Amino acid sequence: MKKLFIPILMVASLIGSSISTKAQTADEIVDKYIAAIGGKDNWKKVQSMKVDGAIQVQGLEIPYTVNAVHMKGSRFQGEFQGNVFIEITTPTKGWSQNPMAGKATLQPLTDDELKTKVDDLDIQSPFIDYKEKGSTIESLGKDEEDGNEYFKIKLTTKNKNESTYFFDTKTFLVYKQETVIKQQGQEIKMAVKSLDYQTVDGGIKVPFKVDQGQMIMATKKVTVNPTVDEKLFTNN
Numbered sequence: 001m002k003k004l005f006i007p008i009l010m011v012a013s014l015i016g017s018s019i020s021t022k023a024q025t026a027d028e029i030v031d032k033y034i035a036a037i038g039g040k041d042n043w044k045k046v047q048s049m050k051v052d053g054a055i056q057v058q059g060l061e062i063p064y065t066v067n068a069v070h071m072k073g074s075r076f077q078g079e080f081q082g083n084v085f086i087e088i089t090t091p092t093k094g095w096s097q098n099p100m101a102g103k104a105t106l107q108p109l110t111d112d113e114l115k116t117k118v119d120d121l122d123i124q125s126p127f128i129d130y131k132e133k134g135s136t137i138e139s140l141g142k143d144e145e146d147g148n149e150y151f152k153i154k155l156t157t158k159n160k161n162e163s164t165y166f167f168d169t170k171t172f173l174v175y176k177q178e179t180v181i182k183q184q185g186q187e188i189k190m191a192v193k194s195l196d197y198q199t200v201d202g203g204i205k206v207p208f209k210v211d212q213g214q215m216i217m218a219t220k221k222v223t224v225n226p227t228v229d230e231k232l233f234t235n236n
Contacts, residue, residue, distance in 0.1 A: 024151060026153050027137070029153060030127045030130070030137060034125065036172045043128055043204055044128070046225065048068065048069045048070065048123075048224075048227075049066075049223065049226070050065065050067050051068075051219055051223075053066075053221075054217075054218050055218075056215060063079065064078035067226075069123075069230060071121050072233065073088070073091075073232070074088070074121060074123075076088075083100055084097065085097060085098055085100075088234075089117045089120065090233050093109070094113065096109060096113075106235045115159055119157045126157065127155070133157070134158030135157045136156050137156075138154045138156075139152070140153065140164065142169070143166065148175070149168075150166035150167055151169055152166055152167075153165050153167065164179075166178075173194070173205075174194050174207075175193060175194065177194070178190070191213065194209075195207055195211060196208040200224060201224040202224045204224070206219070
């Protein structure tokens with residue numbers, strides 16, 4: 001029995017060692033994700049972007065446009081039945097207009113609202129050079145959903161915004177992002193699914209469908225590095 005016992009322990013040790021060396025670290029997963037969406041070099045060249053699309057909700061389509069300049073500002077604008085919806089974000093200020101919610105003109109965002117949106121000014125990827133940006137990442141293991149397996153990684157930005165990302169274990173593309181935001185003093189958990197990835201100008205890959213549960217944001221056109229008038233990011 002002693003002759004068998006020692007080799008069995010050795011085999012078990014070797015198997016355990018092999019499994020641990022094959023485990024994906026958070027940085028390895030992030031590196032594969034960045035490669036899957038076009039690579040760091042291509043994304044670092046993206047300094048502005050324009051997205052034309054439509055919000056699909058309850059059988060309706062509401063056209064919208066987003067103009068954004070990397071780390072400087074973004075402006076969402078949509079129109080429905082004569083009502084114009086606007087949301088502007090800059091590093092220090094933001095405004096929103098929603099006539100159907102009693103905001104007929106642009107109104108300042110609260111500090112909590114701005115805090116949850118300011119990280120979105122990074123139009124490249126929050127994972128590219130995340131350490132230099134003051135962010136941290138943490139592996140949360142794996143999870144299964146809809147018959148697929150995902151790596152889970154928690155990203156905490158320098159603004160203390162936390163999101164959990166689900167990376168497809170086969171494609172390494174982000175399938176879902178879970179975030180807790182504050183609205184009107186209350187914490188709300190949001191889950192957003194990124195679907196229908198397509199390659200656009202510059203060799204970068206972006207999702208053309210974002211499922212927010214009650215509505216879907218369907219992209220129709222992405223323009224990379226257009227000239228964007230930064231006056232769009234003011235409340236004038």
